[in-house]
Amino acid sequence: MSALAQALKDLDEKSVYQLVEDKIKNGTSPLDIIAECNEGMVGVGELFSSGVYFLSQLIFSAEIFKNVMNMLEPVMPKSGPGVSVGKVVIGTVKGDIHDIGKNIVANLLRGSGFEVTDLGVDVPAEKFVEALKETGARVLGLSALLNFTYPEMKTVVEAVTKAGLRDKVTIIIGGAPCNEQVRQFTGADYYAEDAMTGVNICKKIYS
Structure with a gap:
């Protein structure tokens, strides 16, 4: 260290x-x-x-x-006018008000040239769907620190599917309770064990 x-x-x-x-x-x-x-x-x-x-x-x-x-x-490195690596919507799911990890990821993404729509904390599923429609983002990042809130990630994935956006959006989950089993349970595409992993996944998606 x-x-x-x-x-x-x-x-x-x-x-x-x-x-x-x-x-x-x-x-x-x-x-x-x-x-x-x-x-x-x-x-x-x-x-x-x-x-x-x-x-x-x-x-x-x-x-x-x-x-x-x-x-x-x-x-911090700045993207040129109108230049963006890609768009990402990110937020902490409903029922959880922790934002440390989410903020680290958002800042790293911005520093890497991404346009980030940070919805904050305690975000309901419909707000994620709304932001995806408004921005056209191809990546959705869901954060949770409290293990009793990770089922809400599944609710968000289901809402994205119901809105007809699932085949257009890659969903990444992260936070203390998250692991590969949680990813499978929620139906997300990726589990990021730390902030840099999340950023690298986003780069891969938009490459």
Whole structure:
């Protein structure tokens, strides 16, 4: 684990900002910096899952990461006018208000040149369908942190099918309770075990 990832995992706010500042000055790619932070956030998630960290620490880590993204904003790669790698609709499903992982994925996608429609948290199935119709996006990302909400992912997949969009949209799921079994249960196309995997799947779909 890199020094930056470790500092974020340890919730050492001062060290995180200093390391990010140094990396920006040294010309490190903002996407590489985000990837290191993502590794740290995964570590925070593991400590939360094992009961070492509590919700307050999870929220604090998200706040640190948000501030890092603000620091990186001026140096993030920008797509040219009208240029887009592809369109992605993303959101946390109904019944879940967690957005740390979703926000990491959305920021990585934007940094990679994707147009991202982020619907936020506690999103009902019909809102996902509506956004897909409005944007014409070929990728839908569904996030859930609470394991009792993953059946809602199945509801969203069914709603997309009912709307006649299933053959046009690739659905990716992600979040703490998700695995290959959950993917099969929901009917999604892919399960992303981390943020970078999700981004790489999107790149593959639009390549």
